[in-house]
Amino acid sequence: DGGITQSPKYLFRKEGQNVTLSCEQNLNHDAMYWYRQDPGQGLRLIYYSQIVNDFQKGDIAEGYSVSREKKESFPLTVTSAQKNPTAFYLCASSLPGNYGYTFGSGTRLTVV
Amino acid sequence: QQQVKQSPQSLIVQKGGIPIINCAYENTAFDYFPWYQQFPGKGPALLIAIRPDVSEKKEGRFTISFNKSAKQFSLHIMDSQPGDSATYFCAASIRGSRLTFGEGTQLTVNP
Numbered sequence: 001d002g003g004i005t006q007s008p009k010y011l012f013r014k015e016g017q018n019v020t021l022s023c024e025q026n027l028n029h030d031a032m033y034w035y036r037q038d039p040g041q042g043l044r045l046i047y048y049s050q051i052v053n054d055f056q057k058g059d060i061a062e063g064y065s066v067s068r069e070k071k072e073s074f075p076l077t078v079t080s081a082q083k084n085p086t087a088f089y090l091c092a093s094s095l096p097g098n099y100g101y102t103f104g105s106g107t108r109l110t111v112v
Numbered sequence: 113q114q115q116v117k118q119s120p121q122s123l124i125v126q127k128g129g130i131p132i133i134n135c136a137y138e139n140t141a142f143d144y145f146p147w148y149q150q151f152p153g154k155g156p157a158l159l160i161a162i163r164p165d166v167s168e169k170k171e172g173r174f175t176i177s178f179n180k181s182a183k184q185f186s187l188h189i190m191d192s193q194p195g196d197s198a199t200y201f202c203a204a205s206i207r208g209s210r211l212t213f214g215e216g217t218q219l220t221v222n223p
Binding site for chain 2: 092
């Protein structure tokens with residue numbers, strides 16, 4: 001079955017450490033996105049990529065970095081510069097045009 | 113102008129009721145309006161979507177009503193069930209650009 005796989009499902013990080021969240025899709029989608037979701041809040045866009053080797057900052061990119069070396073993969077690194085990284089992180093992908101997004105199951109990151 | 117305003121923030125109905133969630137937008141260039149359903153601890157899933165050339169779209173118990181002149185669209189859930197309890201997000205995009213999401217509505221359907 002085609003879909004988006006996010007790993008790990010739960011992640012714990014010590015303050016001051018960088019951590020990388022994985023997102024892999026086998027849907028042959030061109031565009032990929034990273035969102036952050038805090039309890040009881042909406043979806044805030046961190047970064048997005050519409051094509052391999054290219055990506056753009058979203059609304060809350062500070063303290064995050066991404067790469068898009070392969071069409072299937074769009075990893076997100078939460079750096080130590082991110083002041084409040086504890087959140088639920090969602091990866092999504094889409095085809096060009098208005099076809100909606102397919103979301104992964106998310107990674108819950110907790111800073112301890 | 114890129115914002116999508118969603119209301120209410122939370123909604124509680126009895127089983128069998130018809131919850132209605134509303135969204136409003138300013139940018140008349142938006143041409144795709146999807147709704148997503150999210151269960152706790154899961155990613156959102158596309159529920160139903162509409163384009164501005166139609167005023168209503170129904171899929172099963174879920175209906176989108178679209179009012180182009182008022183720049184509003186809404187989700188109606190007929191014969192709601194406890195299993196419909198989830199967070200619902202509206203969204204909008206222009207010619208396949210990235211989606212702009214509403215703030216979300218937490219729906220609770222009591223047995």
